Amino acid sequence: MYEQGIDPTEITKRTNHDLESVDRYITTYNRVKELYRKGFSREEIKKVAGSYLTTIDQYLRIALHFYPDIKEKWQDTTKK
Numbered sequence: 215m216y217e218q219g220i221d222p223t224e225i226t227k228r229t230n231h232d233l234e235s236v237d238r239y240i241t242t243y244n245r246v247k248e249l250y251r252k253g254f255s256r257e258e259i260k261k262v263a264g265s266y267l268t269t270i271d272q273y274l275r276i277a278l279h280f281y282p283d284i285k286e287k288w289q290d291t292t293k294k
Contacts, residue, residue, distance in 0.1 A: 215229075216239075216243065217277075222236045222237060242263055242265055242269070243276070243277075245262075246259055246263055246265065246270055246273040246274065246277075247274075247277050249262060250277075251284065274288060
């Protein structure tokens with residue numbers, strides 16, 4: 215929803231999560247995207263962001279749909 219331009223307050227209404235949680239999700243999502251763009255591995259992102267690999271993978275899968283550079287990088291790493 216965030217990538218579709220939906221305001222965090224509206225996201226709270228739609229998901230029944232509080233604003234603090236939604237803000238934390240968005241902050242972590244943005245951090246995962248930026249670290250991945252900088253060449254960090256999933257394991258390195260896990261350590262830096264303090265997130266589970268499953269969460270990191272979910273965030274990256276979302277980002278694939280909105281950011282061609284992340285999609286290209288993802289495809290390159292999955293070919294190896």
